[in-house]
Amino acid sequence: xxxxxxxxxxxxxxxxxxxxxxxxxxxxxxxxxxxxxxxxxxxxxxxxxxxxxxxxxxxxxxxxxxxxxxxxxxxxxxxxxxxxxxxxxxxxxxxxxxxxxxxxxxxxxxxxxxxxxxxxxxxxxxxxxxxxxxxxxxxxxxxxxxxxxxxxxxxxxxxxxxxxxxxxxxxxxxxxxxxxxxxxxxxxx
Amino acid sequence: xxxxxxxxxxxxxxxxxxxxxxxxxxxxxxxxxxxxxxxxxxxxxxxxxxxxxxxxxxxxxxxxxxxxxxxxxxxxxxxxxxxxxxxxxxxxxxxxxxxxxxxxxxxxxxxxxxxxxxxxxxxxxxxxxxxxxxxxxxxxxxxxxxxxxxxxxxxxxxxxxxxxxxxxxxxxxxxxxxxxxxxxxxxxxxxxxxxxxxxxxxxxxxxxxxxxxxxxxxxxxxxxxxxxxxxxxxxxxxxxxxxxxxxxxxxxxxxxxxxxxxxxxxxxxxxxxxxxxxxxxxxxxxxxxxxxxxxxxxxxxxxxxxxxxxxxxxxxxxxxxxxxxxxxxx
Numbered sequence: 001x002x003x004x005x006x007x008x009x010x011x012x013x014x015x016x017x018x019x020x021x022x023x024x025x026x027x028x029x030x031x032x033x034x035x036x037x038x039x040x041x042x043x044x045x046x047x048x049x050x051x052x053x054x055x056x057x058x059x060x061x062x063x064x065x066x067x068x069x070x071x072x073x074x075x076x077x078x079x080x081x082x083x084x085x086x087x088x089x090x091x092x093x094x095x096x097x098x099x100x101x102x103x104x105x106x107x108x109x110x111x112x113x114x115x116x117x118x119x120x121x122x123x124x125x126x127x128x129x130x131x132x133x134x135x136x137x138x139x140x141x142x143x144x145x146x147x148x149x150x151x152x153x154x155x156x157x158x159x160x161x162x163x164x165x166x167x168x169x170x171x172x173x174x175x176x177x178x179x180x181x182x183x184x185x186x187x188x189x
Numbered sequence: 190x191x192x193x194x195x196x197x198x199x200x201x202x203x204x205x206x207x208x209x210x211x212x213x214x215x216x217x218x219x220x221x222x223x224x225x226x227x228x229x230x231x232x233x234x235x236x237x238x239x240x241x242x243x244x245x246x247x248x249x250x251x252x253x254x255x256x257x258x259x260x261x262x263x264x265x266x267x268x269x270x271x272x273x274x275x276x277x278x279x280x281x282x283x284x285x286x287x288x289x290x291x292x293x294x295x296x297x298x299x300x301x302x303x304x305x306x307x308x309x310x311x312x313x314x315x316x317x318x319x320x321x322x323x324x325x326x327x328x329x330x331x332x333x334x335x336x337x338x339x340x341x342x343x344x345x346x347x348x349x350x351x352x353x354x355x356x357x358x359x360x361x362x363x364x365x366x367x368x369x370x371x372x373x374x375x376x377x378x379x380x381x382x383x384x385x386x387x388x389x390x391x392x393x394x395x396x397x398x399x400x401x402x403x404x405x406x407x408x409x410x411x412x413x414x415x416x417x418x419x420x421x422x423x424x425x426x427x428x429x430x431x432x433x434x435x436x437x438x439x440x441x442x443x444x445x446x447x448x449x450x451x452x453x454x455x456x457x458x459x460x461x462x463x464x465x466x467x468x469x470x471x472x473x474x475x476x477x478x479x480x481x482x483x484x485x486x487x488x489x490x491x492x493x494x495x496x497x498x499x500x501x502x503x504x505x506x507x508x509x510x511x512x513x514x515x516x517x518x519x
Contacts, residue, residue, distance in 0.1 A: 028294070
């Protein structure tokens, strides 16, 4: 495990504090002409997503975190566990429903996602930025109404419910932005 | 490499040239002599928090690591004071200064341009007056208002920087969410009161300084005297002053310390601090000390960061905008 000196501090650095992985999302170097070099850092917890502000003095060190992101395929859900596989090594990774959090809404079997590993253990999931999911149920579409600003709830094949325009019908395939959870467009009827 | 283009616009480089002309005219009109002193010197300022860049002056090009160590100057202070001790009366210099130790940021570049001047006979008030006049002549935002370091802290941080204990300063830092409990514990363990003052200064005080008009902060804590003399009226403060505009530290000035024994003592203390920080000590003796042993005349001097002055004159948010080639493009 390596260490980072304050001179290595920069945005994006992944470090370990109290046994947890954090990413430096902001770093400000301040120094009075005749004074201490101070590094104001905002860190994001890579497991819980919480943020933390810390100030370090020149010469302080932080331990590097062994964090890597790998591409995996979603296989299936068993009870509270989501199972993924690295198609190049056939290694399987399990994430709990707590770790997957809201992202279950966009998970379809066979979908390729990113999983973050900390010391080789999966800690979080990032689905593709856009997913294409079929509408399982909604109130009938209003023919000819092409307005996209008036919406209704629709239920997707994954069980998730989102808001979509009135003209959407059962069986339509919708493109969804997973970062916002919002409807983008209809890609097939 | 393909990124050969400058970071600063050509318009900005024109503004830089105008500012240099203005400063030269201002100092020339007041009888200052422009001087040049070495950037590479055997001597170096001994400061706990200034990390000079060593250079090996080799004889044999096949052994470039063998030879005496010289230093790229963190400021031309030592050489300029040697000139004062040798009869010069009013001198200025515009030169490059260098700082190691990772000084790169929105207001820092490891190589930067320093304007430094000294005038024999200037006392504390005269030194501040001249700085205020130069700020007015270059920025056109009026003369500088003057505020003591203590008053600036009382007003913006709500704490007396001369009287408060380390724990009281840390309490302010945690109340104002500058430090987590864990951070505060590390600062407490270090026992460095000045580090907490630096934190409060940069985070709570500086952003308010020089906003409506340039501000000169003066009477710094004696623990931060650097090369300024300690006040005869109040031993808690040093006769050191700084210019701020729009929250940016632009210049640092002293009613200069003349007593070589005090400087030797401060050098030793700074070196002890450097060793405590895990850094090598710097040479304590210098030709400046020899000059001071002979006698340095009463004088006041100021070092001003030209790049930052250009930043506030043009509203630039980063020092990159005012440098042709910042360090990553150098």
